[in-house]
Amino acid sequence: xxxxxxxxxxxxxxxxxxxxxxxxxxxxxxxxxxxxxxxxxxxxxxxxxxxxxxxxxxxxxxxxxxxxxxxxxxxxxxxxxxxxxxxxxxxxxxxxxxxxxxxxxxxxxxx
Amino acid sequence: xxxxxxxxxxxxxxxxxxxxxxxxxxxxxxxxxxxxxxxxxxxxxxxxxxxxxxxxxxxxxxxxxxxxxxxxxxxxxxxxxxxxxxxxxxxxxxxxxxxxxxxxxxxxxxxxxxxxxxxxx
Numbered sequence: 001x002x003x004x005x006x007x008x009x010x011x012x013x014x015x016x017x018x019x020x021x022x023x024x025x026x027x028x029x030x031x032x033x034x035x036x037x038x039x040x041x042x043x044x045x046x047x048x049x050x051x052x053x054x055x056x057x058x059x060x061x062x063x064x065x066x067x068x069x070x071x072x073x074x075x076x077x078x079x080x081x082x083x084x085x086x087x088x089x090x091x092x093x094x095x096x097x098x099x100x101x102x103x104x105x106x107x108x109x110x111x
Numbered sequence: 112x113x114x115x116x117x118x119x120x121x122x123x124x125x126x127x128x129x130x131x132x133x134x135x136x137x138x139x140x141x142x143x144x145x146x147x148x149x150x151x152x153x154x155x156x157x158x159x160x161x162x163x164x165x166x167x168x169x170x171x172x173x174x175x176x177x178x179x180x181x182x183x184x185x186x187x188x189x190x191x192x193x194x195x196x197x198x199x200x201x202x203x204x205x206x207x208x209x210x211x212x213x214x215x216x217x218x219x220x221x222x223x224x225x226x227x228x229x230x231x232x
Contacts, residue, residue: 036211036218038156045222046148046156051211057220089156093217098158099170100146100217105155 003101004029004090011109017078020106022090023071028101030071034093037066037075040105041086049088050075077108085110113137113221115207120226127197131226133190133207141165141185144210146219147192149203149228159205160192164213175201197230204228 005023012018022029022037029035035053038046048057050066053073063078073092077084090103119131133145147159160181161170169181180193190207204227208219 034217038219040156045206045224046219047222048211048218048220051216051218051220087155091156091158091218098172099161100158102148102156102158 003094003098004092004103006088006090006103006106008104009107009109011111012077012080013111014080014082016080017076018080018108020075020077020088020090020108022073022075022092022103024073024092024094024101025071027096028071028092028094029068029073029090031095032093033068035066035068035073036091037064038089038091039084039086040089046089080110082110084108113209115209115221115223117205117207117223117226120205120228122229122231123197124232125198125230127230128193128195129197129228131192131194131205131207131228133192133223135188135190135207135209138209140183140188142213144215145183145190146208146210147181147190148206148208148219148222149201150206150225151200151203154203157203162190194228197228199230202228202230 037050040046054066162181178196182191204225206225209221211218211220
């Protein structure tokens with residue numbers, strides 16, 4: 001069982017927007033701004049998409065945005081494109097036990 | 112260009128040992144915290160271990176504590192993961208990942224391609 005809860009799958013059509021949720025507790029997601037998001041295509045290494053809740057690394061499209069409210073974080077992808085189809089993982093610092101915890105991952109299907 | 116190259120994976124019997132290595136280039140290795148993250152076949156990502164830039168702060172996932180040891184050689188630009196008493200559930204692709212900043216940030220901006228560890232008799 002993953003420490004952070006994500007929906008197993010989400011889907012959307014090209015051009016639409018989708019949001020992936022990531023729910024934790026006060027000692028991880030709710031505790032600080034150390035939430036990040038990764039995209040992983042099949043057979044590839046993860047790629048950082050969002051760090052510290054809402055920051056985008058250089059080179060990541062501004063169609064990707066992140067936010068947080070209380071113990072839940074979200075990744076929103078606007079203007080869906082076929083190449084966005086991938087698995088997405090959230091992660092957070094945690095004050096107890098492990099240093100970093102991952103969500104179980106969400107498979108995004110672009111219909 | 113930042114590069115991370117893992118090696119050392121392979122097939123090992125239960126209770127066996129294996130040492131993974133990650134050779135890095137393209138950044139000042141001694142300035143950054145480094146991490147190991149693994150992914151079991153068809154499963155999600157799991158954080159394994161973290162070591163500070165100087166090696167004086169080390170953290171492990173509960174699932175590997177007491178069996179795995181993370182270390183680094185800043186003179187060789189290499190990160191290591193010594194894995195002992197391996198179990199079937201340790202079977203995974205092991206990634207090394209660079210911390211995103213010289214301060215503690217808990218996100219990973221560069222990843223290697225991974226090295227596969229298979230634990231089976």
